[in-house]
Amino acid sequence: MKPISFEFFPPKSEEGAAKLRTTRRQLAQFKPEYFSVTFGAGGSTQEGTLKAVLEIQQEGLHAAPHLSCIGSTREKIRTIVDEYKSHGIRHIVALRGDIPSGAGDVGEFRYANELVSFLREEYGDWFHIGVAAYPEFHPQAPSAEADMRNFVNKVKAGADTAITQYFFNADAYFRFVDDVTARGVTIPVFPGIMPIQNFSQLARFSDMCGTEIPRWLRLRLQSFGDDAASIRAFGLDVMTDLSDRLLAGGAPGLHFYTLNAAGAVSTICQRLGY
Ligand code: FAD
Numbered sequence: 001m002k003p004i005s006f007e008f009f010p011p012k013s014e015e016g017a018a019k020l021r022t023t024r025r026q027l028a029q030f031k032p033e034y035f036s037v038t039f040g041a042g043g044s045t046q047e048g049t050l051k052a053v054l055e056i057q058q059e060g061l062h063a064a065p066h067l068s069c070i071g072s073t074r075e076k077i078r079t080i081v082d083e084y085k086s087h088g089i090r091h092i093v094a095l096r097g098d099i100p101s102g103a104g105d106v107g108e109f110r111y112a113n114e115l116v117s118f119l120r121e122e123y124g125d126w127f128h129i130g131v132a133a134y135p136e137f138h139p140q141a142p143s144a145e146a147d148m149r150n151f152v153n154k155v156k157a158g159a160d161t162a163i164t165q166y167f168f169n170a171d172a173y174f175r176f177v178d179d180v181t182a183r184g185v186t187i188p189v190f191p192g193i194m195p196i197q198n199f200s201q202l203a204r205f206s207d208m209c210g211t212e213i214p215r216w217l218r219l220r221l222q223s224f225g226d227d228a229a230s231i232r233a234f235g236l237d238v239m240t241d242l243s244d245r246l247l248a249g250g251a252p253g254l255h256f257y258t259l260n261a262a263g264a265v266s267t268i269c270q271r272l273g274y
Pocket of ligand 1: 110138
């Protein structure tokens with residue numbers, strides 16, 4: 001079976017932490033390569049990421065903290081990364097992050113490639129470095145071409161793997177991989193899979209991150225109205241088909257955005273034969 005990985009966000013309460021433990025136990029049965037934990041996204045804190053990562057590691061599982069650099073300094077990043085290293089963490093997902101609106105100071109890193117270079121210069125090969133990829137292109141990119149060029153630079157700075165933003169169009173992924181491969185990228189690009197649970201939330205996320213919800217999918221989901229069970233059942237079929245198609249077409253594995261819940265992701269993994 002091709003490798004899979006699961007992404008969490010740091011829980012904000014004891015109740016959330018307990019729920020995440022249960023989710024993790026359920027998902028561990030699929031033998032993922034690693035569990036990653038987001039950083040700074042949606043108001044989560046740096047301490048929350050460290051705490052969640054250490055808990056995963058204490059359970060004997062492979063943990064990969066995300067690390068975003070925008071608004072930070074070399075000193076601050078070094079402090080965080082030293083701490084991870086001292087705990088034996090060997091895998092980081094390196095990101096730029098987003099500047100919160102209104103906050104002006106971009107800090108000492110402008111783009112993720114600078115963080116990747118910094119990690120390689122300071123820590124050599126200690127860390128396996130993952131980076132983000134955008135088959136439908138990053139929302140702030142001036143053009144598809146510029147975005148691919150920037151992605152290639154980020155990989156050349158020393159990334160080992162990439163994880164994509166979630167998407168619903170398999171052709172966008174295949175074309176992106178073909179194009180960056182033609183530009184010399186040889187690292188695996190893992191598709192990010194987002195289970196469909198709730199239409200309005202999905203539409204909001206997708207607007208923010210530049211993911212296109214194709215017309216046929218949007219209209220189908222809208223037609224279920226408030227019927228959450230039908231949305232979930234239909235979403236499971238769509239995401240299992242997409243995952244299946246991606247794996248059959250040569251994707252190296254899958255990365256699941258779990259939103260800290262095991263249900264939908266477990267069903268997709270089971271249907272895929274994991
Ligand atoms: P970059 O690779 O730096 O790209 C950002 C933009 O800048 C792109 O438009 C790119 O084309 C452009 N660019 C890059 N280099 C240059 C250059 N040298 N000159 C000019 N333009 C350039 N956010 C969080 O806050 N926390 C998380 O934990 C988190 N996890 C994520 C996990 C995944 C798998 C993904 C796909 C995204 C995640 N994000 C997270 C969101 C991410 O931080 C945002 O999408 C952010 O806007 C871009 O981050 P990046 O690392 O892709 O940036």
